[in-house]
Amino acid sequence: MTRVLFAPDGFKGSISAADAATALAAGWRSVRGGDDIVELPMADGGEGTLRSFLSAVPGARRMPLTVTGPHDREVAASWVLLPPAADAPDGTGVVELASTSGIELLGGARRPFDAGTGGFGQAIAAALDHGVSRLVLAIGSSASTDAGFGALTALGARITDAEGRDIVAGLRGLRTAVRLDRSGLRALPPGGAVVLTDVRSPLTGAAGAARVFGPQKGLGPADIADADAALARAASLLGIDATLPGAGAAGGTGAALRAWGAELVPGAERVADLLGLADAVAAADVVVTGEGAFDASSAAGKAPARVGALARAKGRSAGLVAGRITPDADTSGFAAAVALVDLAGSAGAALGDPGRWLTAAGAELARRWG
The missing domain is CATH 3.40.50.10350 (Glycerate kinase; domain 1)
Structure with a gap:
């Protein structure tokens, strides 16, 4: 047979x-x-990553929650809790950007200036609240170009403009950001976090998030240079090298998560190992x-x-x-x-x-x- x-x-x-x-x-x-x-x-960190883990890992549990989607409306989402292991005694939380802040949630519409990653950050916070030992963060299928600032805000950071006001969501807010206060930012779980992505693009430049992926998210030719400049300022606020491979993943969310302390890894390879x-x-x-x-x-x-x-x-x-x-x-x-x-x-x-x-x-x- x-x-x-x-x-x-x-x-x-x-x-x-x-x-x-x-x-x-x-x-x-x-x-x-x-x-x-x-x-x-299988999955490579994009849409369907949660379902792959649920199908392949015995004892994996879907953990429902409601988050704010990229359209600023509530989304019924979930993260996945993997069972305890020797290196993760309290389990591993798998959180997917696609189902919380992904482009598919917008249907055929695009919100190039206002879609953000807040919902993704809310789901990460829920996994931390549960007490997981480590995080696996899948960041494919992004709807936004916000440098992950929405996710960081949901995790406790405060990002403000020149007048000291909290920035609004999305690229619109990113363009006004001048200060990033990390004093309230939540810590990584004890076992850290890995970020699954099949994108190795830098944050800025000819191969960066705005120029390569911005048009897919609704940015026009006249918007690209301004968006790239905003991402460059984000790199400075995050204290990260804008040329780092993977920093441009998910509209710059890779950069934000790396600045938080997470490790960027090839999505398909790590999912294959985990499954x-x-x-x-x-x-x-x-x-x-x-x-x-x-x-x-x-x-x-x-x-x-x-x-x-x-x-x-x-x-x-x-x-x-x-x-x-x-x-x-x-x-x-x-x-x-x-x-x-x-x-x-x-x-x-x-x-x-x-x-x-x-x-x-x-x-x-x-x-x-x-």
């Missing part, structure tokens, strides 16, 4: 990693019903991974590249499924690769019913393995 491990990332804006794994597994079973199937949905991916790959005969778009950048820390590399290192055969596979993508490390757009006939059809086409992809891979 063949053991098949399904370890996809989420298909951004389409289907979660957990649902993608289930659909792929269902398709495989329709062709090879006697195989042993294991589902281990026990290496052991799961070693126990499998075939490994199937995937993501929404597999392109030239996928090799730089994305979850499918990590899964594929582990499979090759352990001598396991690997398959790839993606919404689309671009011509510049390197799929040479996979025994088979399937694009949903090819099965569905168009990107619109694939996006319209991702579960159906992921099931079809799972069946196609099973036939290729014969």
Whole structure:
């Protein structure tokens, strides 16, 4: 009997990693019903990270709470409590920016000047209130360019303008900030905090948060220079090097968390370690991974590249499924690769019913393995 491990990332804006794994597994079973199937949905620190931990870690608990979202309205959110471990006797709190301050919460709207990270900070504070031993902070899918000042404020910092008034949320407030008072800022838990991100951008400059990611969040060409200057001032207030890789993640939230004392780590790699991916790959005969778009950048820390590399290192055969596979993508490390757009006939059809086409992809891979 063949053991098949399904370890996809989420298909951004389409289907979660957990649902993608289930659909792929269902398709495989329709062709090879006697195989042993294991589902281990992955993440790289963006949307779906909480669900990955809930699905993969026995005893993980969802901890509901209400936070202020990037639209300034209440959001029913949660963080995840991982069970006690030798190095975290009071458990680990996993907090996700995507579900508290993420761009998906805005729907099709954008708030380039007013969206902030306050809700994310509120969720971190809730985990600290619970008494966790350490924090795992996933910061993908940000809606804002506020240098993480909203999160720091929720954690007890006071950030004021030239008149001594508390700044407003978002980039609008960041542009007026002149003083950061950390005297009330909460301490890290005893085991510290790691920040999961697949973005290695600096805070400022040509590859920085404003120029690279600002347009995705609604900033126009005329806004970029001003936003970059505000982020440079934020670096000074935070006392951090603006060129630090990862400081520009999540609109500069990486910089704020690093200044707080957290460690910035590659998201896909650390999630894989925390979920026990290496052991799961070693126990499998075939490994199937995937993501929404597999392109030239996928090799730089994305979850499918990590899964594929582990499979090759352990001598396991690997398959790839993606919404689309671009011509510049390197799929040479996979025994088979399937694009949903090819099965569905168009990107619109694939996006319209991702579960159906992921099931079809799972069946196609099973036939290729014969």
